[in-house]
Amino acid sequence: MNLFERTGKMALGSRLRLLTAKFTDDASKIYELYGNDFSPKWFPVFFILAQDGEKTITEIAEQISHSQPSVTKIIKEMATSGLVENNLESKDKRRNLVGLTDKGKQLSEQMKDQFSDIDIAVENMINEATHNLWEAIAEWEFLLEQKSLLKRVQDQKKLRESKNVKIVDYEPKYQSAFKALNEEWISNYFEMEAADYKALDNPQEYILDKGGKILVALYNEEPLGVCALIKMDDPYYDFEMSKMAVSPKAQGKNIGWLLGQAIINKAKELGAAKLYLESNTILKPATNLYYKMGYEKIVGRATPYKRCNIQMELNLKNNS
Numbered sequence: 001m002n003l004f005e006r007t008g009k010m011a012l013g014s015r016l017r018l019l020t021a022k023f024t025d026d027a028s029k030i031y032e033l034y035g036n037d038f039s040p041k042w043f044p045v046f047f048i049l050a051q052d053g054e055k056t057i058t059e060i061a062e063q064i065s066h067s068q069p070s071v072t073k074i075i076k077e078m079a080t081s082g083l084v085e086n087n088l089e090s091k092d093k094r095r096n097l098v099g100l101t102d103k104g105k106q107l108s109e110q111m112k113d114q115f116s117d118i119d120i121a122v123e124n125m126i127n128e129a130t131h132n133l134w135e136a137i138a139e140w141e142f143l144l145e146q147k148s149l150l151k152r153v154q155d156q157k158k159l160r161e162s163k164n165v166k167i168v169d170y171e172p173k174y175q176s177a178f179k180a181l182n183e184e185w186i187s188n189y190f191e192m193e194a195a196d197y198k199a200l201d202n203p204q205e206y207i208l209d210k211g212g213k214i215l216v217a218l219y220n221e222e223p224l225g226v227c228a229l230i231k232m233d234d235p236y237y238d239f240e241m242s243k244m245a246v247s248p249k250a251q252g253k254n255i256g257w258l259l260g261q262a263i264i265n266k267a268k269e270l271g272a273a274k275l276y277l278e279s280n281t282i283l284k285p286a287t288n289l290y291y292k293m294g295y296e297k298i299v300g301r302a303t304p305y306k307r308c309n310i311q312m313e314l315n316l317k318n319n320s
Contacts, residue, residue: 028040034113034114038111039077044066045071045075046078046108048060048063049099050104053099054098055097055099056095056098057072057075075098078104082101082103082104084098084104085098122134154252161253161254164220165258166218167216167259169216170203171216172204175203177226178203179200181226181246182196182200183200184248186307189280193304194304199230199242210230210231212229214228214243215227215229217255217258224250225245225246225256225258226259227242227263228241228243229263229266229270237275238275239270239275239276241264241277241314242277246259257289260293273315273317274313275295275313275316276311276314277290277311277312277313277314278308278310278312279312280308294315295313296315299311
């Protein structure tokens with residue numbers, strides 16, 4: 001176990017595989033102990049057929065959480081040993097079933113004492129242990145159903161990398177990045193329009209001099225994300241959140257969320273009550289991000305952009 005003391009919890013999967021191997025090795029010897037010619041990997045399929053009767057391969061796969069090819073392979077092995085019959089015709093003649101042969105049913109009866117002894121032996125181990133492994137496994141299975149280990153690691157990676165993200169106010173030296181980042185995503189999905197060039201070529205005149213703001217996300221001091229707060233001449237909205245762009249190489253670093261939150265906070269500092277934005281539903285990650293920030297869909301406003309097919313607003317008085 002010295003290896004796992006050195007690796008720590010990152011080797012959880014390897015440690016579980018080693019534990020599983022120990023159980024499987026003992027299981028083979030236990031079947032031999034009771035004089036049963038039986039492979040431990042057959043047990044889930046055998047148990048379902050012994051308890052529930054004939055089933056299709058699809059039904060077995062669903063109940064034991066195996067793939068259909070895996071179940072098919074096990075069925076073939078069990079059929080070779082004479083324990084199951086395959087391609088049995090169902091009563092409605094529309095499904096092919098798998099069922100235990102007489103030999104399989106006899107083995108099921110024969111194994112009852114073995115299963116009882118195993119159950120008691122495992123229960124004794126649970127009583128000897130400080131922690132109940134059986135209940136812990138059930139709890140971990142539930143937790144992993146709620147959020148996989150992959151997703152948990154992705155979230156941790158995003159959290160760690162986001163600590164290297166710094167949101168700063170726009171300076172003239174970031175003009176080329178402001179334009180390039182926006183051109184990159186717009187050209188990838190749509191076509192650049194006159195309103196784009198107006199803002200991207202002249203951010204000082206079109207955005208900043210009119211009371212707006214531009215924020216830049218630096219990752220390890222490199223500008224990889226931008227977002228603008230454009231002052232609106234509108235009775236309903238104070239500012240439009242616009243020109244948000246994040247470099248593809250910065251995906252997964254939480255930059256979009258950090259920029260969006262920084263823009264919202266900047267709008268609050270400026271005394272804004274409502275924010276407005278325009279987007280396109282083809283940009284699902286962006287749209288989901290806006291909903292997560294609290295934006296709600298609205299309809300009916302005029303827009304200078306051909307690509308706009310969704311408009312949203314954020315009531316800052318309800319966003320604390």
